[in-house]
Amino acid sequence: MDETDEMARVFRLLGDPTRVRLLLALHDAGELCVHDLAEATRTAESTASQALRLLRASGVVVGRRDGRHVHYSLSDDHVRTLLGVARAHARHGATAATAATA
Numbered sequence: 001m002d003e004t005d006e007m008a009r010v011f012r013l014l015g016d017p018t019r020v021r022l023l024l025a026l027h028d029a030g031e032l033c034v035h036d037l038a039e040a041t042r043t044a045e046s047t048a049s050q051a052l053r054l055l056r057a058s059g060v061v062v063g064r065r066d067g068r069h070v071h072y073s074l075s076d077d078h079v080r081t082l083l084g085v086a087r088a089h090a091r092h093g094a095t096a097a098t099a100a101t102a
Contacts, residue, residue, distance in 0.1 A: 013058055014086065018043055019051045023074070026061065027083045031073040 001009075014020055021041040026032060032040065038048040052072055055061040060079055063070040074080050 009058070010060075010082070013055065013060060014082075016051070018047060019055060022048060022051055022055070023060070023079070023083055024087070026072060026074050027080060031064070031071045033069045033071050037072065 014023075018041070021043065022037055025037055025040045029036075029040070034045055034049050034052065037043075037052070038045040041048065043051075052061060052063075056063055056072070059075055061072050062075045063072050065071075074083075
């Protein structure tokens, strides 16, 4: 897989609002279990779990087992940076759109 294919794969992962909400919750909290992630994102636990499975398989999140629970976190600073830049861009776009309609 070349670099552009890998980049497209990452952007496809970010193309789902549920996955983005989960990633932003992890970005803000650092580490959460499925139950807490589902609660924080107002998502069913089964939906959160399924999305986390995909994110984990893609190397975007990692899990740490603690007894019966798995605590998820972002895999590295690259993911944290990507989310931070995407969030800043979205906020900038929203601000620009509001200013344009005023």
